Amino acid sequence: MSLIVLRDLVKIYRLGEMEVHALRGVSLKIEAGEFVAIMGASGSGKSTLMNILGCLDVPTSGTYTLEGTDVSTLGENRLAEIRSSKIGFVFQNFNLIPRTTALENVQLPLFYKEIPSRDQKAMALQALERVGLADRQRHHPAQLSGGQQQRVAIARALVTNPSIILADEPTGNLDSQASREIMDTLTQLNREGITIILITHEADIAGYARRTIMMKDGVILSDRDAGGVAVGRLVPQETRA
Numbered sequence: 001m002s003l004i005v006l007r008d009l010v011k012i013y014r015l016g017e018m019e020v021h022a023l024r025g026v027s028l029k030i031e032a033g034e035f036v037a038i039m040g041a042s043g044s045g046k047s048t049l050m051n052i053l054g055c056l057d058v059p060t061s062g063t064y065t066l067e068g069t070d071v072s073t074l075g076e077n078r079l080a081e082i083r084s085s086k087i088g089f090v091f092q093n094f095n096l097i098p099r100t101t102a103l104e105n106v107q108l109p110l111f112y113k114e115i116p117s118r119d120q121k122a123m124a125l126q127a128l129e130r131v132g133l134a135d136r137q138r139h140h141p142a143q144l145s146g147g148q149q150q151r152v153a154i155a156r157a158l159v160t161n162p163s164i165i166l167a168d169e170p171t172g173n174l175d176s177q178a179s180r181e182i183m184d185t186l187t188q189l190n191r192e193g194i195t196i197i198l199i200t201h202e203a204d205i206a207g208y209a210r211r212t213i214m215m216k217d218g219v220i221l222s223d224r225d226a227g228g229v230a231v232g233r234l235v236p237q238e239t240r241a
Contacts (some may be wrong), residue, residue, distance in 0.1 A: 001068055003163070003195055004030040004053065009062035011048050011218075022048040023059070024218040030197070032163065035190040037198045037206035040215035047168070049215070050199050054087055054166045055079040067163070084113060088157025088165045092172040094149045096141040096156075102128060103137040106156045113160065127155040131185055147178030154185060164195045171205055183208045 011023040023045050030036055040046040051057040052064060055071055058079075064072045071082060083089075096105045106124035115123070128134045131151040141149050150170060157165050167186060171179035187208055190196045198209055206212050211231060214222045223231045 002029040003032040003067060005065040007063045009052065009059045009064065011052065012060045021218055026220060028213070028220065028223065030195065032195055033193055034211060035196045035209045037200055037209035037212045038215065039200060039206050039212060041201070044215040045218040046199055046215050050166055050168060053197060054089060055083050084109065084160060086163050088160065088162040090153050090157050090165060090167040090170045092169040094153045096149055096152060098141050101138050101140055102133060102144065102152045105152055106159050109156060109160050123159055127159040130158060131155045145178065146174050147181050150174065150182050151185060164197060165189065166197050168199045179205065
């Protein structure tokens, strides 16, 4: 069973009397343990696709199956449960709380899951150790470099032991050295078995992935592995008017 299966996914946003077709029949599958980069210019549909993959949005039509469950039509409460248990998010702007320590930032998802405080701290420290920041656990975000802040954000994504990490332009605010460190961290996590889905517009960052999907105008233009070989889609891609 594939981890993710998308069949003929369509997303239409309605702005007054105008319709914006963000996705036009996207079909693909992603296996557990893959490292996938999704690329495309602004307006290509890559962010819409990521929001649906992350259960932050639902498609207008089509189906999205995650670990055998069709999440396309689930209500918000059930989607929230899936987000908190199966998916870790990493964003370009880190989204850390300034007045709390690195450890407390990583603990936050566990607080909302009502895990006992002692267990929260142990789990958060373990997550910081995985990204090499256990010695910065008492530092606040302002005391950390951009790369360190992003590693705290990765630790926060890891702390609930998700099967998928969705990383939206995770190096967009970082210099070259910090970007390499973040991508090395994501690569190591992928080697440990976590599925990584990366949104980026930078070819060198996408080069860390083992598979690259190129999007334009809401459809998939290409889907290739690291050697440039086309990856077969689940069903033929459709373009809708």
